[in-house]
Amino acid sequence: WTPVEGFTFTDILYDRTDGIARISFNRPHVHNAFRPETLEEVMKALRHARFDASIGVIILTGVGDKAFCSGGDQSVRGDNGGYKDQEGVHHLNALDLQREIRSCPKPVVAMVAGWSIGGGNVLQLLCDLTIAADNARFGQTGPKVGSFDAGFGAGILARTIGVKKAKEVWFMCRQYDAQQALEMGWINAVVPLSQLEDETVAWCRRMLELSPTALRILKTAFNADSDGMSGIQELAGNATALFYMTEEGQEGRNAFLEKRTPDFDRFPRRP
Numbered sequence: 001w002t003p004v005e006g007f008t009f010t011d012i013l014y015d016r017t018d019g020i021a022r023i024s025f026n027r028p029h030v031h032n033a034f035r036p037e038t039l040e041e042v043m044k045a046l047r048h049a050r051f052d053a054s055i056g057v058i059i060l061t062g063v064g065d066k067a068f069c070s071g072g073d074q075s076v077r078g079d080n081g082g083y084k085d086q087e088g089v090h091h092l093n094a095l096d097l098q099r100e101i102r103s104c105p106k107p108v109v110a111m112v113a114g115w116s117i118g119g120g121n122v123l124q125l126l127c128d129l130t131i132a133a134d135n136a137r138f139g140q141t142g143p144k145v146g147s148f149d150a151g152f153g154a155g156i157l158a159r160t161i162g163v164k165k166a167k168e169v170w171f172m173c174r175q176y177d178a179q180q181a182l183e184m185g186w187i188n189a190v191v192p193l194s195q196l197e198d199e200t201v202a203w204c205r206r207m208l209e210l211s212p213t214a215l216r217i218l219k220t221a222f223n224a225d226s227d228g229m230s231g232i233q234e235l236a237g238n239a240t241a242l243f244y245m246t247e248e249g250q251e252g253r254n255a256f257l258e259k260r261t262p263d264f265d266r267f268p269r270r271p
């Protein structure tokens, strides 16, 4: 792994290897709980990886083997509707990151060792795939600590593991080990901790062998109905992008620029 140059992050690490970017929560003293600044940094790195054409897959993980992420840092949770940044402004920017993970056109893979809890576990859920170590533990704590995620955190969980199980997760605030999470369909694979990185990278390399456009459109398709009109917008944006790459699409642009009537006659009206 090589650190990506040009960034000075305090709360995350951002590095890369052969087509794979890795973004790591780096607050191990609080089991990688996030504060607003942490999430801003993750979003900055995610956007950079998104626009770097040499990156095909992004891993989201936590530093160390004790925690992926334990959610919002309760020590900076304020009384004014969110988590306080260093200027005292309150944020719920975990929700912004959730949307960015979903709308990132490249696969995002959660690599989980240790705790995946609270808002951290919702981020894990929203990654496209999750590879867990055998020491991973998953759960929601919201109703215990006076919080909840009634958006993707409830809705996508219900779609992922079923409504009854999702209600159990939120209503009981229990913790589930990696094997239980696998059986529920919450995650994709469990491996011994010592093999976590190798296995995750192997999954990423497999995706790097495949068509990036096919993966991009499939990701959008999986999210389209649950994202409503904005999901359809993303899916449709892929159609526009592909159309722009055709002679038919380019004929319209060329005719406009050349101040002539477009000639679409040579393009077939397919059944």
Ligand code: 2NE
Residues within 6 Å of the ligand: 029, 030, 031, 033, 070, 071, 072, 073, 074, 075, 092, 094, 115, 117, 118, 119, 120, 141, 142, 145, 147, 148, 149
């Ligand atoms: C994760 C868990 C179950 C681990 O328990 P354990 O016993 O293994 O560790 P411990 O001793 O609790 O944690 C180690 C240190 O990390 C801090 C702890 O306070 C402790 O610090 P010291 O006592 O050593 O100084 N720590 C852990 N998680 C933290 C957190 N989230 N914020 C601040 N400090 C934290 C156990 O630690 C646990 O249950 N943690 C809390 C999980 C939690 O409730 N997260 C917030 C959920 S709400 C949320 O994330 C959210 C949302 O619902 C909506 C929008 C945005 C965010």
